[in-house]
Amino acid sequence: MKITDTNPDSASASQAEINAEMAAIETSYLQSGIEETQPRLDYAPYRSSLLRHPTKDLHHADPETLELHAPVFGARDVHPLESDLTIAHHGDPIGERIVVTGRIVDGAGRPVRRQLVEIWQANAAGRYIHKRDQHRAPVDPNFTGVGRCLTDNDGTYRFTTIKPGPYPWKNHHNAWRPAHIHFSLFGTDFTQRMITQMYFPGDPLFALDPIYQSITDAKARDRLVATYDHDVTTHEWCTGYRWDIVLTGSQRTHFEEDH
Numbered sequence: 001m002k003i004t005d006t007n008p009d010s011a012s013a014s015q016a017e018i019n020a021e022m023a024a025i026e027t028s029y030l031q032s033g034i035e036e037t038q039p040r041l042d043y044a045p046y047r048s049s050l051l052r053h054p055t056k057d058l059h060h061a062d063p064e065t066l067e068l069h070a071p072v073f074g075a076r077d078v079h080p081l082e083s084d085l086t087i088a089h090h091g092d093p094i095g096e097r098i099v100v101t102g103r104i105v106d107g108a109g110r111p112v113r114r115q116l117v118e119i120w121q122a123n124a125a126g127r128y129i130h131k132r133d134q135h136r137a138p139v140d141p142n143f144t145g146v147g148r149c150l151t152d153n154d155g156t157y158r159f160t161t162i163k164p165g166p167y168p169w170k171n172h173h174n175a176w177r178p179a180h181i182h183f184s185l186f187g188t189d190f191t192q193r194m195i196t197q198m199y200f201p202g203d204p205l206f207a208l209d210p211i212y213q214s215i216t217d218a219k220a221r222d223r224l225v226a227t228y229d230h231d232v233t234t235h236e237w238c239t240g241y242r243w244d245i246v247l248t249g250s251q252r253t254h255f256e257e258d259h
Contacts, residue, residue, distance in 0.1 A: 095124025107249025111155025
């Protein structure tokens with residue numbers, strides 16, 4: 001299931017009711033001894049999960065047919081400059097310049113080489129360049145918010161971008177998403193595409209966000225949060241964050257399509 005931020009209007013509920021509902025669900029799972037590292041399909045505080053999750057059996061597609069339309073990416077297709085989201089226009093974007101880097105590995109710690117990684121995000125004011133985003137925050141003409149790169153032989157990716165801002169959404173009254181960056185990994189074809197979100201440490205909105213809290217296992221949630229890395233930070237230029245992605249195993253990163 002792919003988690004999305006856009007949600008249809010629904011009956012409003014107070015923040016106290018939302019918090020109480022999330023706390024009750026969390027307590028129930030902790031008492032049951034069940035470790036849930038992936039979000040559930042029906043998670044009442046995240047209201048669109050009740051409306052949008054699959055209710056019928058999935059259809060199996062012919063993989064050979066799909067491969068005819070699969071992406072074929074290599075060093076000639078993805079330019080190194082596409083990983084810098086701050087140089088796509090004539091001027092500098094507004095906001096805190098950051099570098100986000102990390103390794104993509106399998107459950108045994110082996111690097112996933114030449115993996116296509118795409119990111120998209122809001123600007124520093126919490127606004128996406130999208131016609132459906134009507135948040136009353138300014139659009140930055142020098143920041144589109146999309147980039148991509150290929151991992152190197154060590155499985156490392158690296159992006160230069162602007163730290164995104166939080167933004168409101170219509171899940172409940174006074175609902176705000178924590179600052180985050182969307183990540184997409186393509187594998188070798190479209191059927192292997194996986195999507196997730198990276199968050200920033202110490203965000204006060206974590207406890208109030210039903211999407212983040214839909215993962216009931218605290219350690220699994222923590223694996224979605226990047227770490228500030230002073231070695232990645234550059235003198236008088238940018239701050240740096242490190243975030244590794246684990247594809248398989250008990251320490252794997254949560255992906256929004258796991259269901």
